[in-house]
Amino acid sequence: MVSVLLPVSLLLAVLLLIPEVFGDFTAYQIGLYLIYGIAAQGIGYLWGKTGVLPLGQALFFGFSAYVTASTLRAGNGLGIDLLLAFTVLAAIAVLAFLLATLIFRGRKESGPYFSLITLALVMIAEQIAGTATPLTGGFNGMSGFPSLGNLDPFGSFYYVIAAATVLVSLLLFILNRLPVNLIAKAVADNEPRLQLLGFPTHVIKGAAFAFSAAIAALAGGLFASHQGIVTPTSMGFGLSAEMVILTAVGGRFHVLGPLIGAVIVGWASAELRDSFPYWELLMALAFILVVLKAPGGIAELLETVYRRIRPATPGRRAPSIAAPPSKPTNASGALRFDDVHLQIGVVRILNGVTFDTPSTGIISVIGPNGAGKTSTLNAITGNLQITGGSIALGSRNIHARPPYKALRSGIGRKLQVPSVFFSMNVSDNLALAMMANRARLVDLLRPATLHWRSESLTELLKRPAVPLQEDLVAPVAHLPQGHRQFLEYAMTIASEPRVLLLDEPCAGLSPDETALMTELVRTYQAQTGGLVIVIEHDMSIVQAISDKVLVLHLGQVLAFDSFDKVRSNPEVQAVYAGGTK
Ligand SMILES: Nc1ncnc2c1ncn2[C@@H]1O[C@H](COP(=O)(O)OP(=O)(O)OP(=O)(O)O)[C@@H](O)[C@H]1O
Numbered sequence: 001m002v003s004v005l006l007p008v009s010l011l012l013a014v015l016l017l018i019p020e021v022f023g024d025f026t027a028y029q030i031g032l033y034l035i036y037g038i039a040a041q042g043i044g045y046l047w048g049k050t051g052v053l054p055l056g057q058a059l060f061f062g063f064s065a066y067v068t069a070s071t072l073r074a075g076n077g078l079g080i081d082l083l084l085a086f087t088v089l090a091a092i093a094v095l096a097f098l099l100a101t102l103i104f105r106g107r108k109e110s111g112p113y114f115s116l117i118t119l120a121l122v123m124i125a126e127q128i129a130g131t132a133t134p135l136t137g138g139f140n141g142m143s144g145f146p147s148l149g150n151l152d153p154f155g156s157f158y159y160v161i162a163a164a165t166v167l168v169s170l171l172l173f174i175l176n177r178l179p180v181n182l183i184a185k186a187v188a189d190n191e192p193r194l195q196l197l198g199f200p201t202h203v204i205k206g207a208a209f210a211f212s213a214a215i216a217a218l219a220g221g222l223f224a225s226h227q228g229i230v231t232p233t234s235m236g237f238g239l240s241a242e243m244v245i246l247t248a249v250g251g252r253f254h255v256l257g258p259l260i261g262a263v264i265v266g267w268a269s270a271e272l273r274d275s276f277p278y279w280e281l282l283m284a285l286a287f288i289l290v291v292l293k294a295p296g297g298i299a300e301l302l303e304t305v306y307r308r309i310r311p312a313t314p315g316r317r318a319p320s321i322a323a324p325p326s327k328p329t330n331a332s333g334a335l336r337f338d339d340v341h342l343q344i345g346v347v348r349i350l351n352g353v354t355f356d357t358p359s360t361g362i363i364s365v366i367g368p369n370g371a372g373k374t375s376t377l378n379a380i381t382g383n384l385q386i387t388g389g390s391i392a393l394g395s396r397n398i399h400a401r402p403p404y405k406a407l408r409s410g411i412g413r414k415l416q417v418p419s420v421f422f423s424m425n426v427s428d429n430l431a432l433a434m435m436a437n438r439a440r441l442v443d444l445l446r447p448a449t450l451h452w453r454s455e456s457l458t459e460l461l462k463r464p465a466v467p468l469q470e471d472l473v474a475p476v477a478h479l480p481q482g483h484r485q486f487l488e489y490a491m492t493i494a495s496e497p498r499v500l501l502l503d504e505p506c507a508g509l510s511p512d513e514t515a516l517m518t519e520l521v522r523t524y525q526a527q528t529g530g531l532v533i534v535i536e537h538d539m540s541i542v543q544a545i546s547d548k549v550l551v552l553h554l555g556q557v558l559a560f561d562s563f564d565k566v567r568s569n570p571e572v573q574a575v576y577a578g579g580t581k
Pocket of ligand 1: 344347349367368369370371372373374375376
């Protein structure tokens with residue numbers, strides 16, 4: 001809690017001292033910088049955590065500013081004004097959520113589409129604001145309305161801005177300690193893995209965008225009241241870009257970064273504007289310098305200096321909490337491919353794959369490079385959409401589903417190259433996996449959820465040969481390949497899926513580690529009674545673990561039988577002639 005209260009108390013103290021030390025006029029100027037800083041904090045949250053860069057945030061800022069101006073002009077009284085303000089914030093958040101989920105739905109990555117669409121929207125909005133004169137006052141804008149509660153913009157209204165700044169910062173600091181923060185960060189880190197853990201990333205990005213839009217709208221309302229005039233530039237691309245610059249300069253990874261950026265850039269611009277004709281050039285150069293040399297912005301530089309003086313001490317590890325059981329998935333029965341075709345452009349990857357697995361056991365998938373093994377798993381989890389035929393698990397067709405629904409259908413997937421969250425430590429990776437298919441919305445707002453452990457995961461971590469126990473606080477980026485393989489395996493089984501898809505789980509493992517991994521897979525299958533499908537090149541492993549072997553070649557099934565029968569199959573021998581692979 002100290003990590004929240006200390007910076008927030010310091011912020012409060014500094015903001016309260018400003019009018020006392022510098023006087024009302026400076027407080028008025030800083031009030032404006034803080035308003036931009038609040039909007040930039042919203043951008044920082046979205047961009048710094050999820051990696052999604054919004055280029056049209058002034059759309060919400062300006063819209064809210066216009067609505068606030070009209071409301072204040074109508075003179076309804078403080079109560080109605082506040083009620084309307086909350087209604088506008090909520091409406092903007094809902095609209096932003098719908099817009100973002102619509103754009104992100106069906107897209108695998110964040111990509112530049114979203115940024116470009118927000119850019120286009122704010123340009124349209126600025127045009128409309130400039131031409132819809134009866135509503136907005138056209139290019140002259142709206143003016144002549146009182147401040148909220150008739151407070152003096154050059155006096156007491158500063159304290160309203162200071163209060164909003166502290167509250168937004170407090171909220172962001174609290175969010176940083178909750179599981180939702182980990183999930184938001186996981187989007188930027190490895191979105192495909194998060195989807196395979198059952199998280200609908202388009203909804204997560206939509207929620208983060210809605211939150212940042214509501215913060216921009218709050219800032220817009222304060223702006224109208226503070227400035228007493230709203231013009232189309234308050235809803236324009238120029239302001240949107242400026243807010244992004246403030247965020248980048250101040251530091252998008254820190255709660256207070258955007259505020260620092262807004263105050264420093266605002267103050268420097270005001271100082272230079274009158275004394276130096278090329279001040280905009282100087283500001284642009286400063287921006288380029290920060291982006292190139294200090295991508296984490298001023299806040300990160302300050303933190304580096306602070307950490308030199310006071311190195312971080314490793315916190316005490318909180319005791320584990322028994323995780324609730326996984327949500328039932330109703331996954332049962334055999335996996336059935338019926339004449340499955342998969343084509344991307346002119347590349348025909350699967351050409352009529354048909355097989356029917358038993359409902360339990362270990363199936364190995366073998367075949368030469370490029371045979372279509374990984375694509376077969378991709379078709380099951382929805383990472384690739386099939387172009388013909390059907391895939392069913394038990395009595396339910398599963399082929400038209402997006403990847404985040406695979407786990408909800410009881411299918412866990414480990415990828416060929418270990419796919420984990422590289423910017424996080426092992427503990428956070430496991431925490432995300434423990435939430436998969438377990439956490440309800442309310443659990444994502446409880447810090448205790450971060451300490452969930454299931455019995456099976458605890459058992460796995462207790463095994464002396466599993467190299468994860470001593471790695472818990474180690475950044476994943478520093479782990480050797482073998483440890484990453486075990487981590488991804490542990491993450492995949494954390495939600496106890498009934499169907500386990502493992503793509504070369506022993507690749508890069510030492511002989512001892514390989515023996516351990518095969519034993520873990522066998523034990524998991526025996527304990528759950530589920531179906532495990534393993535892609536494997538090493539025939540000794542295939543022989544040791546398989547109940548049946550599926551041989552693929554050129555996107556078709558060459559054989560599907562016991563290991564011995566497959567080994568003596570002349571067609572398989574012909575394909576494998578000359579090597580063990
Ligand atoms: N997204 C994609 N776009 C275009 N071609 C693809 C795509 N995914 C796979 N392919 C092609 O489909 C073929 C089968 O690929 P796949 O990865 O399924 O093979 P594999 O049997 O798993 O091979 P390996 O043992 O090398 O991993 C390859 O020729 C590959 O280049």
